[in-house]
Amino acid sequence: MCTVCGCGDTHEHKHEKNHVHFGEGEAGVSVPGMSQSRLIQVEADILGKNKIFAERNRQYLTERGVLALNLVSSPGSGKTTLLVETLERLKGEVPVAVVEGDQQTSNDADRIRATGAPAVQINTGKGCHLDAHMVGHALEKLLLDEGGVLFVENVGNLVCPSAFDLGEAFRVVILSVTEGEDKPLKYPDIFASADVMVLNKTDLLPHLDFSVDDAIANAKRINRTIRVLQVSARTGEGMQDWLDWLRSALASQVTGTSHGQVAE
């Protein structure tokens, strides 16, 4: 290797006329008595690149006064139904747009578009989460109106999305009552990183042994400041609380209140 330019070629440099090479060793360095291997201090954040993309997304969204929410949950928690019902209720009041993440199919984006909301589907292929780079490209395809809400529906997965900041203002984890109340303890990272927990499908509670109090206590044990909203997207119960939270979050975005400071 050339220690001047760092290239690993066979040294036919078009950019240099007089290039003199010493050393034909594996590392191309001829220093008698010295090992060719060396240590480099790096101190590089493995998620650094994602964080840079996430900050870019956040800046782009903040400049437009757009409130971005990253919706995470296990598959089947009712994310898309909650989203469709939310979009129906916000119609005519607030501009909305949706980024849908799934491994395959555009089924969810089709359901969203049926409400009249613009939606971009990201298929991650074998990928188990959205990252900030993918969302950045989706944003290029969406016309975001100032002061609107962008919903990013992540891939249904309670593990992998937790490490990947997408540039959202708030992360919302959806837990349905048909799952166990110990999910926050089993999958602590995602609950630790969320700002809000929506406890969904509460209309099914009479048929289940699910303890709402235990579920909330477990979530608070992982994340003391997490806000909990109880909702049934199917019957509409609790939707008003969710919409009220959305409106106050949007107001804080427009007035530039920083992350996590939505009024009680």
Next chain:
Amino acid sequence: MHEMSLCESILDILKDQAAREHFTQVRRVCVDIGPLSCVEPEALRFGFDVVMKGSLAEGAVLEISRPAAEALCLSCFKTVPVRQRFDTCPECGSEALQVTSGEELKIRELEVE
């Protein structure tokens, strides 16, 4: 398996470093993976070997250090060691712990040629 995409990120960092520090071969990659960082070391190891194949770090050793995780107890105000997010304070038993370290996910050092 988000560990796979983390390995892709590690490879990106290695390539950037190779251009900056002028090396062509990576022998050892030393990473700090905090116990609260949502990374499973064995999954990372598996992904590392697969992702590094055919790259400048093919055959490189992945050395994983696990720095201790600590939290501030909001009841007794002591800094205490924790192993999981739902641990209670070993001093006073309180559940009100605020994690202060243990989420590290970084490349610390490389051995290169």
